[in-house]
Amino acid sequence: MKKRTAKSTLSRVLTIALFGLLALGACKGKKKVVAAPEPAPVEEVKPTPPPPPPAGPSAEEVAVGKLENYFNSIAGSSNVDAANRTIQEAKGMFSNGSTPVLIVIHEANGIKDYDEPTTIENYLNYLKDTKKNLNFISDIRLDGNGKVSELELRRKK
Structure with missing residues:
Protein backbone atom coordinates (compact mmCIF):
# COMPACT_ATOMS: atom_id res chain seq x y z
CA MET A 1 0.00 0.00 0.00
CA LYS A 2 0.92 3.48 -0.56
CA LYS A 3 1.63 5.94 2.08
CA ARG A 4 -0.39 9.03 2.24
CA THR A 5 1.37 12.21 2.66
CA ALA A 6 0.09 15.52 3.89
CA LYS A 7 0.60 16.95 0.49
CA SER A 8 -1.73 14.42 -1.15
CA THR A 9 -4.34 14.87 1.60
CA LEU A 10 -4.19 18.59 1.16
CA SER A 11 -4.50 18.17 -2.57
CA ARG A 12 -7.50 15.94 -2.09
CA VAL A 13 -9.22 18.38 0.27
CA LEU A 14 -8.61 21.26 -2.09
CA THR A 15 -9.97 19.23 -5.00
CA ILE A 16 -13.12 18.33 -3.03
CA ALA A 17 -13.50 21.94 -1.94
CA LEU A 18 -13.11 23.08 -5.51
CA PHE A 19 -15.82 20.67 -6.69
CA GLY A 20 -18.00 21.77 -3.79
CA LEU A 21 -17.63 25.41 -4.75
CA LEU A 22 -18.38 24.60 -8.36
CA ALA A 23 -21.43 22.63 -7.30
CA LEU A 24 -22.69 25.49 -5.12
CA GLY A 25 -22.01 27.99 -7.89
CA ALA A 26 -23.86 25.81 -10.35
CA CYS A 27 -26.92 25.63 -8.07
CA LYS A 28 -27.21 29.40 -8.00
CA GLY A 29 -27.09 29.48 -11.78
CA LYS A 30 -29.93 26.94 -12.07
CA LYS A 31 -32.57 29.31 -10.79
CA LYS A 32 -35.57 29.40 -13.07
CA VAL A 33 -35.31 32.24 -15.45
CA VAL A 34 -38.60 33.99 -15.87
CA ALA A 35 -38.78 35.34 -19.35
CA ALA A 36 -40.18 38.80 -19.66
CA PRO A 37 -43.61 38.66 -21.32
CA GLU A 38 -43.58 39.62 -24.95
CA PRO A 39 -45.31 42.86 -25.62
CA ALA A 40 -48.75 42.35 -27.12
CA PRO A 41 -48.82 42.97 -30.83
CA VAL A 42 -50.05 46.44 -31.54
CA GLU A 43 -53.17 46.31 -33.65
CA GLU A 44 -53.59 49.09 -36.08
CA VAL A 45 -56.93 50.68 -35.30
CA LYS A 46 -58.52 52.20 -38.35
CA PRO A 47 -61.20 54.74 -37.69
CA THR A 48 -64.56 53.44 -38.86
CA PRO A 49 -66.18 55.63 -41.45
CA PRO A 50 -69.42 57.21 -40.30
CA PRO A 51 -72.51 55.37 -41.47
CA PRO A 52 -74.15 56.82 -44.54
CA PRO A 53 -76.92 59.25 -43.76
CA PRO A 54 -80.32 57.61 -43.77
CA ALA A 55 -81.81 57.80 -47.20
CA GLY A 56 -84.82 60.02 -47.43
CA PRO A 57 -88.09 58.65 -48.68
CA SER A 58 -88.27 58.01 -52.41
CA ALA A 59 -90.46 60.09 -54.70
CA GLU A 60 -92.94 57.20 -54.87
CA GLU A 61 -93.18 57.00 -51.07
CA VAL A 62 -93.78 60.74 -50.80
CA ALA A 63 -96.45 60.59 -53.52
CA VAL A 64 -98.18 57.65 -51.84
CA GLY A 65 -98.28 59.50 -48.52
CA LYS A 66 -99.76 62.62 -50.10
CA LEU A 67 -102.33 60.68 -52.14
CA GLU A 68 -103.48 58.64 -49.14
CA ASN A 69 -104.02 61.92 -47.27
CA TYR A 70 -105.97 63.35 -50.21
CA PHE A 71 -108.11 60.21 -50.51
CA ASN A 72 -108.94 60.23 -46.78
CA SER A 73 -109.63 63.97 -46.87
CA ILE A 74 -112.01 63.66 -49.84
CA ALA A 75 -113.85 60.68 -48.32
CA GLY A 76 -114.13 62.41 -44.94
CA SER A 77 -115.06 65.83 -46.30
CA SER A 78 -118.05 67.44 -44.62
CA ASN A 79 -119.28 69.36 -47.70
CA VAL A 80 -119.08 69.11 -51.46
CA ASP A 81 -117.16 72.38 -51.95
CA ALA A 82 -114.33 71.26 -49.66
CA ALA A 83 -114.20 67.88 -51.41
CA ASN A 84 -114.06 69.56 -54.85
CA ARG A 85 -111.18 71.81 -53.74
CA THR A 86 -109.28 68.77 -52.47
CA ILE A 87 -110.00 66.90 -55.72
CA GLN A 88 -108.53 69.78 -57.77
CA GLU A 89 -105.47 69.81 -55.51
CA ALA A 90 -105.03 66.03 -55.81
CA LYS A 91 -105.40 66.08 -59.61
CA GLY A 92 -102.32 68.31 -59.72
CA MET A 93 -100.22 65.29 -58.74
CA PHE A 94 -101.25 63.36 -61.87
CA SER A 95 -99.93 63.66 -65.41
CA ASN A 96 -103.53 64.23 -66.61
CA GLY A 97 -107.14 63.74 -65.51
CA SER A 98 -107.44 60.47 -67.38
CA THR A 99 -104.57 58.73 -65.56
CA PRO A 100 -105.58 55.05 -65.22
CA VAL A 101 -106.53 53.68 -61.82
CA LEU A 102 -106.56 49.89 -61.53
CA ILE A 103 -108.21 48.19 -58.56
CA VAL A 104 -107.00 44.64 -57.81
CA ILE A 105 -109.94 42.45 -56.77
CA HIS A 106 -108.13 39.10 -56.73
CA GLU A 107 -104.58 37.77 -57.09
CA ALA A 108 -103.44 34.15 -57.36
CA ASN A 109 -100.06 32.78 -58.46
CA GLY A 110 -98.90 36.25 -59.46
CA ILE A 111 -101.87 36.80 -61.77
CA LYS A 112 -103.99 39.81 -60.88
CA ASP A 113 -107.67 40.30 -61.63
CA TYR A 114 -108.74 43.91 -61.85
CA ASP A 115 -112.06 45.64 -61.45
CA GLU A 116 -113.16 47.70 -64.44
CA PRO A 117 -110.40 50.29 -65.09
CA THR A 118 -111.26 53.86 -64.20
CA THR A 119 -109.58 57.26 -64.31
CA ILE A 120 -108.29 59.29 -61.40
CA GLU A 121 -110.97 61.92 -61.90
CA ASN A 122 -113.74 59.29 -61.71
CA TYR A 123 -112.10 57.63 -58.68
CA LEU A 124 -111.81 60.90 -56.76
CA ASN A 125 -115.47 61.70 -57.48
CA TYR A 126 -116.38 58.17 -56.35
CA LEU A 127 -114.63 58.85 -53.01
CA LYS A 128 -116.55 62.14 -52.68
CA ASP A 129 -119.92 60.45 -53.40
CA THR A 130 -119.50 57.32 -51.24
CA LYS A 131 -117.59 59.05 -48.42
CA LYS A 132 -115.62 55.79 -47.97
CA ASN A 133 -111.97 55.11 -48.73
CA LEU A 134 -111.92 51.30 -48.96
CA ASN A 135 -108.66 50.95 -50.91
CA PHE A 136 -104.97 51.56 -50.37
CA ILE A 137 -102.22 52.24 -52.89
CA SER A 138 -100.28 49.09 -53.73
CA ARG A 154 -106.11 47.11 -53.36
CA ARG A 155 -109.00 46.60 -50.99
CA LYS A 156 -108.24 47.29 -47.32
CA LYS A 157 -108.78 44.28 -45.11
Missing part, protein backbone atom coordinates in the same frame (compact mmCIF):
# COMPACT_ATOMS: atom_id res chain seq x y z
CA ASP A 139 -98.30 50.34 -56.74
CA ILE A 140 -97.59 53.73 -58.21
CA ARG A 141 -95.76 54.80 -61.36
CA LEU A 142 -94.32 58.22 -61.91
CA ASP A 143 -93.45 59.83 -65.23
CA GLY A 144 -90.25 61.76 -65.90
CA ASN A 145 -91.72 64.92 -64.35
CA GLY A 146 -92.54 63.25 -61.02
CA LYS A 147 -96.27 63.13 -61.81
CA VAL A 148 -98.33 59.96 -61.28
CA SER A 149 -98.87 58.13 -64.57
CA GLU A 150 -100.55 54.96 -63.23
CA LEU A 151 -102.06 53.92 -59.92
CA GLU A 152 -102.87 50.46 -58.60
CA LEU A 153 -105.12 50.04 -55.58
Whole structure:
Protein backbone atom coordinates (compact mmCIF):
# COMPACT_ATOMS: atom_id res chain seq x y z
CA MET A 1 0.00 0.00 0.00
CA LYS A 2 0.92 3.48 -0.56
CA LYS A 3 1.63 5.94 2.08
CA ARG A 4 -0.39 9.03 2.24
CA THR A 5 1.37 12.21 2.66
CA ALA A 6 0.09 15.52 3.89
CA LYS A 7 0.60 16.95 0.49
CA SER A 8 -1.73 14.42 -1.15
CA THR A 9 -4.34 14.87 1.60
CA LEU A 10 -4.19 18.59 1.16
CA SER A 11 -4.50 18.17 -2.57
CA ARG A 12 -7.50 15.94 -2.09
CA VAL A 13 -9.22 18.38 0.27
CA LEU A 14 -8.61 21.26 -2.09
CA THR A 15 -9.97 19.23 -5.00
CA ILE A 16 -13.12 18.33 -3.03
CA ALA A 17 -13.50 21.94 -1.94
CA LEU A 18 -13.11 23.08 -5.51
CA PHE A 19 -15.82 20.67 -6.69
CA GLY A 20 -18.00 21.77 -3.79
CA LEU A 21 -17.63 25.41 -4.75
CA LEU A 22 -18.38 24.60 -8.36
CA ALA A 23 -21.43 22.63 -7.30
CA LEU A 24 -22.69 25.49 -5.12
CA GLY A 25 -22.01 27.99 -7.89
CA ALA A 26 -23.86 25.81 -10.35
CA CYS A 27 -26.92 25.63 -8.07
CA LYS A 28 -27.21 29.40 -8.00
CA GLY A 29 -27.09 29.48 -11.78
CA LYS A 30 -29.93 26.94 -12.07
CA LYS A 31 -32.57 29.31 -10.79
CA LYS A 32 -35.57 29.40 -13.07
CA VAL A 33 -35.31 32.24 -15.45
CA VAL A 34 -38.60 33.99 -15.87
CA ALA A 35 -38.78 35.34 -19.35
CA ALA A 36 -40.18 38.80 -19.66
CA PRO A 37 -43.61 38.66 -21.32
CA GLU A 38 -43.58 39.62 -24.95
CA PRO A 39 -45.31 42.86 -25.62
CA ALA A 40 -48.75 42.35 -27.12
CA PRO A 41 -48.82 42.97 -30.83
CA VAL A 42 -50.05 46.44 -31.54
CA GLU A 43 -53.17 46.31 -33.65
CA GLU A 44 -53.59 49.09 -36.08
CA VAL A 45 -56.93 50.68 -35.30
CA LYS A 46 -58.52 52.20 -38.35
CA PRO A 47 -61.20 54.74 -37.69
CA THR A 48 -64.56 53.44 -38.86
CA PRO A 49 -66.18 55.63 -41.45
CA PRO A 50 -69.42 57.21 -40.30
CA PRO A 51 -72.51 55.37 -41.47
CA PRO A 52 -74.15 56.82 -44.54
CA PRO A 53 -76.92 59.25 -43.76
CA PRO A 54 -80.32 57.61 -43.77
CA ALA A 55 -81.81 57.80 -47.20
CA GLY A 56 -84.82 60.02 -47.43
CA PRO A 57 -88.09 58.65 -48.68
CA SER A 58 -88.27 58.01 -52.41
CA ALA A 59 -90.46 60.09 -54.70
CA GLU A 60 -92.94 57.20 -54.87
CA GLU A 61 -93.18 57.00 -51.07
CA VAL A 62 -93.78 60.74 -50.80
CA ALA A 63 -96.45 60.59 -53.52
CA VAL A 64 -98.18 57.65 -51.84
CA GLY A 65 -98.28 59.50 -48.52
CA LYS A 66 -99.76 62.62 -50.10
CA LEU A 67 -102.33 60.68 -52.14
CA GLU A 68 -103.48 58.64 -49.14
CA ASN A 69 -104.02 61.92 -47.27
CA TYR A 70 -105.97 63.35 -50.21
CA PHE A 71 -108.11 60.21 -50.51
CA ASN A 72 -108.94 60.23 -46.78
CA SER A 73 -109.63 63.97 -46.87
CA ILE A 74 -112.01 63.66 -49.84
CA ALA A 75 -113.85 60.68 -48.32
CA GLY A 76 -114.13 62.41 -44.94
CA SER A 77 -115.06 65.83 -46.30
CA SER A 78 -118.05 67.44 -44.62
CA ASN A 79 -119.28 69.36 -47.70
CA VAL A 80 -119.08 69.11 -51.46
CA ASP A 81 -117.16 72.38 -51.95
CA ALA A 82 -114.33 71.26 -49.66
CA ALA A 83 -114.20 67.88 -51.41
CA ASN A 84 -114.06 69.56 -54.85
CA ARG A 85 -111.18 71.81 -53.74
CA THR A 86 -109.28 68.77 -52.47
CA ILE A 87 -110.00 66.90 -55.72
CA GLN A 88 -108.53 69.78 -57.77
CA GLU A 89 -105.47 69.81 -55.51
CA ALA A 90 -105.03 66.03 -55.81
CA LYS A 91 -105.40 66.08 -59.61
CA GLY A 92 -102.32 68.31 -59.72
CA MET A 93 -100.22 65.29 -58.74
CA PHE A 94 -101.25 63.36 -61.87
CA SER A 95 -99.93 63.66 -65.41
CA ASN A 96 -103.53 64.23 -66.61
CA GLY A 97 -107.14 63.74 -65.51
CA SER A 98 -107.44 60.47 -67.38
CA THR A 99 -104.57 58.73 -65.56
CA PRO A 100 -105.58 55.05 -65.22
CA VAL A 101 -106.53 53.68 -61.82
CA LEU A 102 -106.56 49.89 -61.53
CA ILE A 103 -108.21 48.19 -58.56
CA VAL A 104 -107.00 44.64 -57.81
CA ILE A 105 -109.94 42.45 -56.77
CA HIS A 106 -108.13 39.10 -56.73
CA GLU A 107 -104.58 37.77 -57.09
CA ALA A 108 -103.44 34.15 -57.36
CA ASN A 109 -100.06 32.78 -58.46
CA GLY A 110 -98.90 36.25 -59.46
CA ILE A 111 -101.87 36.80 -61.77
CA LYS A 112 -103.99 39.81 -60.88
CA ASP A 113 -107.67 40.30 -61.63
CA TYR A 114 -108.74 43.91 -61.85
CA ASP A 115 -112.06 45.64 -61.45
CA GLU A 116 -113.16 47.70 -64.44
CA PRO A 117 -110.40 50.29 -65.09
CA THR A 118 -111.26 53.86 -64.20
CA THR A 119 -109.58 57.26 -64.31
CA ILE A 120 -108.29 59.29 -61.40
CA GLU A 121 -110.97 61.92 -61.90
CA ASN A 122 -113.74 59.29 -61.71
CA TYR A 123 -112.10 57.63 -58.68
CA LEU A 124 -111.81 60.90 -56.76
CA ASN A 125 -115.47 61.70 -57.48
CA TYR A 126 -116.38 58.17 -56.35
CA LEU A 127 -114.63 58.85 -53.01
CA LYS A 128 -116.55 62.14 -52.68
CA ASP A 129 -119.92 60.45 -53.40
CA THR A 130 -119.50 57.32 -51.24
CA LYS A 131 -117.59 59.05 -48.42
CA LYS A 132 -115.62 55.79 -47.97
CA ASN A 133 -111.97 55.11 -48.73
CA LEU A 134 -111.92 51.30 -48.96
CA ASN A 135 -108.66 50.95 -50.91
CA PHE A 136 -104.97 51.56 -50.37
CA ILE A 137 -102.22 52.24 -52.89
CA SER A 138 -100.28 49.09 -53.73
CA ASP A 139 -98.30 50.34 -56.74
CA ILE A 140 -97.59 53.73 -58.21
CA ARG A 141 -95.76 54.80 -61.36
CA LEU A 142 -94.32 58.22 -61.91
CA ASP A 143 -93.45 59.83 -65.23
CA GLY A 144 -90.25 61.76 -65.90
CA ASN A 145 -91.72 64.92 -64.35
CA GLY A 146 -92.54 63.25 -61.02
CA LYS A 147 -96.27 63.13 -61.81
CA VAL A 148 -98.33 59.96 -61.28
CA SER A 149 -98.87 58.13 -64.57
CA GLU A 150 -100.55 54.96 -63.23
CA LEU A 151 -102.06 53.92 -59.92
CA GLU A 152 -102.87 50.46 -58.60
CA LEU A 153 -105.12 50.04 -55.58
CA ARG A 154 -106.11 47.11 -53.36
CA ARG A 155 -109.00 46.60 -50.99
CA LYS A 156 -108.24 47.29 -47.32
CA LYS A 157 -108.78 44.28 -45.11
